[in-house]
Amino acid sequence: MNILEIANLFLKDNHTETVQKLGNGHINDTYLITSKSRRRYVLQQMNRRIFPEPQKVMENISLVTEYVQAKLHSEGGMKTLCFLNYDGKKYYTDPDGGIWRMYHYIEDAVSLELISRDEDFYWSAVAFGGFQYMLRDFPAEKLYETLPDFHNTPKRFKDFLNSVKADRKDRAKTCQQEIQFVKSRESFYNILEESHKAGELPLRVTHNDTKLNNVLLNADTGRPLCIIDLDTIMPGYSVTDFGDSIRFGASTAKEDEKDLDKVHFSLQLYKVYLKGFMDGAKGIFSKQEMTLFPVGAKMMTMECGMRFLADYLDGDVYFKTQYPEHNLVRARTQFKLVEEMEENWDQMEKAIADIL
Ligand code: ADP
Ligand code: GN1
Numbered sequence: 001m002n003i004l005e006i007a008n009l010f011l012k013d014n015h016t017e018t019v020q021k022l023g024n025g026h027i028n029d030t031y032l033i034t035s036k037s038r039r040r041y042v043l044q045q046m047n048r049r050i051f052p053e054p055q056k057v058m059e060n061i062s063l064v065t066e067y068v069q070a071k072l073h074s075e076g077g078m079k080t081l082c083f084l085n086y087d088g089k090k091y092y093t094d095p096d097g098g099i100w101r102m103y104h105y106i107e108d109a110v111s112l113e114l115i116s117r118d119e120d121f122y123w124s125a126v127a128f129g130g131f132q133y134m135l136r137d138f139p140a141e142k143l144y145e146t147l148p149d150f151h152n153t154p155k156r157f158k159d160f161l162n163s164v165k166a167d168r169k170d171r172a173k174t175c176q177q178e179i180q181f182v183k184s185r186e187s188f189y190n191i192l193e194e195s196h197k198a199g200e201l202p203l204r205v206t207h208n209d210t211k212l213n214n215v216l217l218n219a220d221t222g223r224p225l226c227i228i229d230l231d232t233i234m235p236g237y238s239v240t241d242f243g244d245s246i247r248f249g250a251s252t253a254k255e256d257e258k259d260l261d262k263v264h265f266s267l268q269l270y271k272v273y274l275k276g277f278m279d280g281a282k283g284i285f286s287k288q289e290m291t292l293f294p295v296g297a298k299m300m301t302m303e304c305g306m307r308f309l310a311d312y313l314d315g316d317v318y319f320k321t322q323y324p325e326h327n328l329v330r331a332r333t334q335f336k337l338v339e340e341m342e343e344n345w346d347q348m349e350k351a352i353a354d355i356l
């Protein structure tokens with residue numbers, strides 16, 4: 001079946017007019033569909049290798065979007081993704097087992113890859129902080145853990161060491177310095193898991209993939225319109241949602257910038273995001289959680305860097321890549337950001353102390 005035929009299953013009466021590729025996600029295949037009546041939709045094929053149980057992912061998304069939808073009516077002007085049904089379900093399984101879903105395209109919105117105006121980062125932070133706020137009473141036990149250990153950094157580190165050892169593509173010789181960078185920080189990786197065990201870091205319902213291009217901003221006003229990419233909603237830590245946004249957005253360059261001289265951690269953007277995240281979350285975080293925000297930022301950057309490097313060693317089987325060193329280039333930007341976070345550590349902590 002081709003994409004047009006699949007889109008028509010959701011739209012019925014052969015209503016699809018055009019199909020275009022959409023966005024820069026690393027995981028799913030995403031298309032913009034225009035119907036004959038000029039309505040626009042997103043058709044997405046889920047990545048089956050990453051999501052072995054897509055039905056459970058879709059159940060999580062349904063539960064959360066329905067819950068959030070009800071709250072949005074009373075609490076704010078944002079939208080939530082609205083899925084179309086096919087045969088009574090929010091997805092279609094093709095004859096090869098591929099899972100497809102279709103939802104409304106959010107018009108007049110932008111999805112940014114890099115911050116050029118502080119206020120865009122502020123509003124993205126308000127959106128993600130608000131997401132935590134809206135889900136503060138959501139019964140987490142109703143959610144499946146669809147990607148176990150997704151932000152369990154010690155586990156990610158073990159997986160990384162296995163990739164180094166296996167060295168399937170004989171690439172380890174091209175990235176010895178980067179491998180050492182990851183190994184030399186081993187004692188850092190347990191901090192969040194240990195804080196959780198000590199009762200200092202609660203499990204909440206979190207988004208878990210809070211990068212800038214996963215929030216749509218109003219193209220005219222810059223205000224947040226919709227949080228997207230809901231596949232990873234699971235129980236998690238507030239500090240990792242905070243940290244993943246910093247990893248991607250508080251950088252002066254794109255995630256895959258080859259020229260490391262252009263890649264810097266921006267303390268200014270970190271502070272902007274912190275303010276927005278706190279404003280959005282309306283005081284739900286404990287002092288202990290907030291104290292761990294800098295750790296969350298460095299942890300997510302380190303974790304993502306080791307995931308990119310492991311995928312480079314494995315032969316680019318997880319993240320989409322455009323050229324053979326793409327994952328290595330991405331890992332290098334993450335490590336550059338980590339170095340600069342370490343240099344700015346006192347200031348990062350002070351920014352938290354100032355608001356406590
Ligand atoms: P992935 O898991 O591959 O990152 P996403 O769900 O994030 O997939 O979609 C990829 C990109 O498509 C997004 O970053 C965004 O730019 C665009 N996009 C997705 N959904 C919408 C939507 N409803 N309206 C507008 N743009 C969208
Ligand atoms: C992936 O799907 P996307 O592109 O928004 C990944 C995140 C990484 C991110 C790095 C399910 O996010 O965990 O942080 O790439 N998503 C999944 O850019 O693994």
Ligand code: MG
Pocket residue numbers: 025026213214229
């Ligand atoms: Mg995405």
